[in-house]
Amino acid sequence: NTKNVPIVMVTAEALKDNIVAAAQAGVNDYVVKPFTAAVLEEKLLKVLK
Template sequence: MGLDLSTPVLVVDDYQTMVRILRNLLKQVGFTDVDDASDGTAALSKLKEKQYGLVISDWNMEPMTGYELLQHVRADEKLRDIPFIMVTAEAKTENVVAAKKAGVNNYIVKPFNAQTLQAKISAVLGS
């Protein structure tokens, strides 16, 4: 089974430049249905309105962090199986461990390129 590039993807980041970069990288990889949210609270609303096949979220956001968003997603019966990739500028071991325990599917440390993003997505969704 190949990677389904029509899978709806939700990009969550409070930094518009990063949202643009992620959108462009996802387009390069071939994804066509990409939405974005500026924080975890907005992301939860969108996740309840539309069925996404992947969430790519920044860790550091206000008022709800990507880590808190991940916890909410995993605690929600309707959302808990959505593949979730965390993006962060910090490669702190305790963050990676905390995210793994909370149920993150993969982890990307900034900066990264389209190949890295594609490899992480393929690892999560199947190549």
């Protein structure tokens, strides 16, 4: 059962439709490239709480 596994999507696509589709598919957070290590750390800590 992977329903409770947090998902952070990393992509180069920043289109609103893609972000909405990812959220509807169950993605917990979304990071658009390029990003800093600090941004990735923030997103990961957020979903792992």
